Amino acid sequence: MNNLLRICVLLIIVIAFSCNDNGSNNPMFTDNFDRGNMLEFWADEIIIPAYNSYSNSLQDFSQKTDTFFSDPTPSKLQALRDAWLAAYLDWQSVSMFEIGKAEETSIRNFTNIYPTDIDLINNNLLSGNFNLVLPSNFTAQGFPALDYLLFGSQNSDEEIFDYLLQDDVSSYFISLVDRLNSLTTAVLDDWNGDYRNTFTSNIGSSATASTDKLVNDFLFFYERFLRAGKVGIPAGVFSGSEEPGLVEGKYSSVYSKQLFEKGFSSIVSFFNGISFDGQAQGSSLNQYLDWVFQESNGAFDIAQDINEKWANVELALSNVGDNFGQQVMDDNSKMLALYDELQRAVPTLKADMLQALNIQIDFVDADGD
Amino acid sequence: MNRAISTYLDKSSKAAPLAVFRILFGLLMLISMIRFWYNGWIEKLYIQPKFHFHYLGFEWVKVPGNWTYLLFIVCGLSAFFVMIGNKYRAAIVIFFLSFTYIELMDKTTYLNHYYLVSILAFLLILLPAHVHFSVDAWKNSNLSKEYIPRWCIDSIKLMIAIVYIYAGAAKLNYDWMVDALPLSIWLRDKVSIPIIGPFLDESWVHYLFSWGGALYDLSIVFLLLWSRTRVLAFMLVLLFHLLTKILFPIGMFPYIMIVASLIFFSNSFHERILQNIASLLRVSYKKFCNGFTYHSDALFKRISIGVLVLFFSFQLLFPLRAQLYPGNLFWTEQGYRFSWRVMLMEKTAYANFKVVDSLSQKRFYVQNEDFLTAFQQKQMATQADFIIEYAHYLGRHFENQGHENIQIFIESFASLNGRKSQVYIDPDVDLLTLDNNLKQRNYILPLNDK
Numbered sequence: 001m002n003n004l005l006r007i008c009v010l011l012i013i014v015i016a017f018s019c020n021d022n023g024s025n026n027p028m029f030t031d032n033f034d035r036g037n038m039l040e041f042w043a044d045e046i047i048i049p050a051y052n053s054y055s056n057s058l059q060d061f062s063q064k065t066d067t068f069f070s071d072p073t074p075s076k077l078q079a080l081r082d083a084w085l086a087a088y089l090d091w092q093s094v095s096m097f098e099i100g101k102a103e104e105t106s107i108r109n110f111t112n113i114y115p116t117d118i119d120l121i122n123n124n125l126l127s128g129n130f131n132l133v134l135p136s137n138f139t140a141q142g143f144p145a146l147d148y149l150l151f152g153s154q155n156s157d158e159e160i161f162d163y164l165l166q167d168d169v170s171s172y173f174i175s176l177v178d179r180l181n182s183l184t185t186a187v188l189d190d191w192n193g194d195y196r197n198t199f200t201s202n203i204g205s206s207a208t209a210s211t212d213k214l215v216n217d218f219l220f221f222y223e224r225f226l227r228a229g230k231v232g233i234p235a236g237v238f239s240g241s242e243e244p245g246l247v248e249g250k251y252s253s254v255y256s257k258q259l260f261e262k263g264f265s266s267i268v269s270f271f272n273g274i275s276f277d278g279q280a281q282g283s284s285l286n287q288y289l290d291w292v293f294q295e296s297n298g299a300f301d302i303a304q305d306i307n308e309k310w311a312n313v314e315l316a317l318s319n320v321g322d323n324f325g326q327q328v329m330d331d332n333s334k335m336l337a338l339y340d341e342l343q344r345a346v347p348t349l350k351a352d353m354l355q356a357l358n359i360q361i362d363f364v365d366a367d368g369d
Numbered sequence: 370m371n372r373a374i375s376t377y378l379d380k381s382s383k384a385a386p387l388a389v390f391r392i393l394f395g396l397l398m399l400i401s402m403i404r405f406w407y408n409g410w411i412e413k414l415y416i417q418p419k420f421h422f423h424y425l426g427f428e429w430v431k432v433p434g435n436w437t438y439l440l441f442i443v444c445g446l447s448a449f450f451v452m453i454g455n456k457y458r459a460a461i462v463i464f465f466l467s468f469t470y471i472e473l474m475d476k477t478t479y480l481n482h483y484y485l486v487s488i489l490a491f492l493l494i495l496l497p498a499h500v501h502f503s504v505d506a507w508k509n510s511n512l513s514k515e516y517i518p519r520w521c522i523d524s525i526k527l528m529i530a531i532v533y534i535y536a537g538a539a540k541l542n543y544d545w546m547v548d549a550l551p552l553s554i555w556l557r558d559k560v561s562i563p564i565i566g567p568f569l570d571e572s573w574v575h576y577l578f579s580w581g582g583a584l585y586d587l588s589i590v591f592l593l594l595w596s597r598t599r600v601l602a603f604m605l606v607l608l609f610h611l612l613t614k615i616l617f618p619i620g621m622f623p624y625i626m627i628v629a630s631l632i633f634f635s636n637s638f639h640e641r642i643l644q645n646i647a648s649l650l651r652v653s654y655k656k657f658c659n660g661f662t663y664h665s666d667a668l669f670k671r672i673s674i675g676v677l678v679l680f681f682s683f684q685l686l687f688p689l690r691a692q693l694y695p696g697n698l699f700w701t702e703q704g705y706r707f708s709w710r711v712m713l714m715e716k717t718a719y720a721n722f723k724v725v726d727s728l729s730q731k732r733f734y735v736q737n738e739d740f741l742t743a744f745q746q747k748q749m750a751t752q753a754d755f756i757i758e759y760a761h762y763l764g765r766h767f768e769n770q771g772h773e774n775i776q777i778f779i780e781s782f783a784s785l786n787g788r789k790s791q792v793y794i795d796p797d798v799d800l801l802t803l804d805n806n807l808k809q810r811n812y813i814l815p816l817n818d819k
Contacts, residue, residue, distance in 0.1 A: 032560045032567065032570050033558070033560075033570075035558070035560075035561065036561075203561045204559075204561050204562075205558045205559055205561070206618065207618075224736075224738070228736060232734075236733065237733060237734050238733055238734050238735070238736055239733050240724075240726075240731045240732060240733035241731075292557070295557060295570065296553065296554075296787055298787070299789065300789035343721075346719060346721075347719040347782035347790055348790065350717065350718075350719040351717045351718050351719045351782045351783060351784040351790035352717075352784050352789065352790045354717050355554065355715055355716075355717040355784045355787065356554075356787070357558065358554055358555060358557075358558050358715075361743050361744065361746075361747050367480060367618055367619055367620030367621070367622070368480070368617060368618055368619055368712075
């Protein structure tokens with residue numbers, strides 16, 4: 001019992017000491033950062049509205065597809081292409097949210113893997129017997145395949161018009177549009193159903209908690225799809241030689257910058273907690289980092305640093321033309337400069353932010369000690 | 370002196386504590402193996418990765434593909450045999466070898482408590498843990514003993530004491546004691562945990578846990594040794610390890626330490642446990658209490674004692690090797706592993722590899738996710754020996770692809786215990802010119818502290 005007393009006394013001394021040590025700057029009680037609030041804002045103000053918008057665009061695309069094939073005219077082809085672009089742009093706002101049903105169905109792989117595989121598409125057309133659910137058909141569907149059919153399958157718009165009206169092509173085209181719609185409906189239905197609460201109530205801090213998972217998804221999209229896929233790979237950063245053929249939207253060619261911009265602005269808005277409609281600002285990674293910054297009397301404002309680096313991305317982007325493929329061929333240094341600015345934010349995101357927010361890395365739920 | 374030693378070596382003690390230790394150790398290891406398999410970790414950590422990180426000197430240890438499952442079966446079965454004490458010596462040797470082999474397959478998964486398991490298994494090879502309340506002793510009444518030499522039990526106590534005291538001493542560093550780091554990083558976002566959660570972002574709680582943890586590690590062995598504080602000490606053991614269990618994903622470690630601390634309890638305590646197990650199994654415990662003392666043959670005893678002296682000298686000295694290297698230990702991690710430095714730091718890092726043709730100066734970057742799992746990437750980026758081994762792997766890979774005159778450089782940033790990230794490895798050094806060895810790693814840039 002004597003020892004128990006001694007330990008208690010020691011502990012009290014320790015506590016008293018530590019409070020004195022830090023008391024001047026840190027109030028004894030501070031407000032918690034509420035991960036639940038942040039998750040609700042993400043779900044209700046960003047993710048679900050973004051999916052709604054994407055889903056509406058796809059439905060419009062579907063409608064334009066029906067009208068085109070039931071009564072084809074050149075102006076309806078133009079409307080069809082416009083609807084494709086609108087949906088493709090909206091996709092950029094949801095691509096990073098590969099969580100829940102989207103993760104389960106691996107929606108990104110079925111929606112936007114490029115370069116598309118022309119031989120595979122032709123095989124599918126020829127056989128008429130294809131299963132778009134199979135992973136082997138990742139590269140024969142989604143926006144890149146539609147990009148090919150709508151813009152690159154023939155040499156002129158007239159020829160493309162005629163080509164699309166061939167029975168096998170039109171039915172393949174319709175299957176691709178239906179596939180995008182069914183994938184998206186499944187994800188949106190899930191968010192509108194139980195998943196929203198599953199997501200917002202999983203407020204813990206572990207590899208399987210919502211915050212940790214979504215931050216990993218956010219980083220993965222930034223690093224792999226935005227930085228590498230849209231810019232780095234075509235600019236030859238990972239192969240040593242320029243690969244203009246590997247840009248996103250290769251066949252329509254002039255939309256690659258727009259697609260990138262949409263993806264990038266979605267990243268920035270998500271980080272700063274800007275609602276999908278742009279009207280509201282809410283709980284975000286930026287605020288979370290600010291809270292940690294104050295809590296730990298930090299010397300380094302991580303959120304500010306990231307936003308500054310992204311401002312430089314905007315600057316570099318202004319030097320790049322609409323057609324990334326053309327830019328790579330004409331003056332790749334501008335593309336490399338854009339890549340460098342995107343890259344500069346990565347160490348801050350991955351080393352500083354992940355540590356400050358104590359985000360567990362993806363897929364690893366193994367033990368520590 | 371000699372006489373004192375030989376008197377000590379001749380002292381005997383009840384065999385029950387060691388038997389209980391054997392049973393619980395075997396049981397926990399069996400559960401560990403099943404849990405590892407059930408969680409899909411064999412697949413995720415060993416089968417799926419294309420590449421594995423090796424320990425210095427153990428580069429020959431390879432993941433045997435799908436045979437890895439068999440390895441886990443062998444390991445689990447031998448743990449079961451250890452538990453029931455059937456063919457004990459063979460079982461514990463097989464367990465030690467298979468478990469250690471598994472741990473050597475990829476250092477990405479290094480954990481101090483896996484190392485502890487290997488060490489305890491090695492210790493158990495030398496100890497007569499099967500002469501009491503075991504299938505071996507049940508079948509062979511000549512083997513069945515009630516007493517064993519006392520040093521057998523003391524050696525386990527000594528090992529546990531080394532673990533705790535070294536772990537406690539390692540906590541007496543600036544970050545831990547003065548800044549309550551890294552605990553403040555880990556605890557402040559755990560507010561969703563029931564009851565204690567709301568307190569976990571309070572700075573005084575971080576200090577309480579940091580100082581309390583250090584004090585616990587340094588004192589718990591002494592509290593366990595003294596019979597008057599033992600019950601209190603065991604309550605502290607439970608509190609401490611269950612708390613860490615709630616707060617951190619540390620798997621079986623708390624249970625291992627809780628079980629290990631039982632070795633400090635009295636003979637009668639352990640005999641009661643065995644009696645209870647015996648009555649559950651409807652066997653007579655009395656059969657094992659025959660008054661005989663275990664004596665190994667003189668040669669085996671000499672060898673065992675000799676090996677133990679070497680073993681404990683190693684255990685005492687090896688964790689101190691970090692002192693031989695300059696620089697911040699957490700930053701360089703030279704001599705960090707195998708030294709009971711548990712949960713001392715939060716380090717996150719980013720490593721970007723650049724492959725350069727030294728003649729044409731053509732260059733390109735590597736996408737690490739093409740080669741490593743997320744877990745491996747995380748571990749690789751924070752530890753220089755991983756970086757070197759991976760760079761050599763990349764070098765071979767790109768050479769096989771037909772690239773020539775390869776040099777590999779790294780752009781790396783690491784953040785340690787809340788410090789702003791800074792450059793970790795010298796970006797101007799061709800990593801292919803470096804090898805993993807025990808020499809001081811000058812290519813790690815010094816940590817700029819505040």
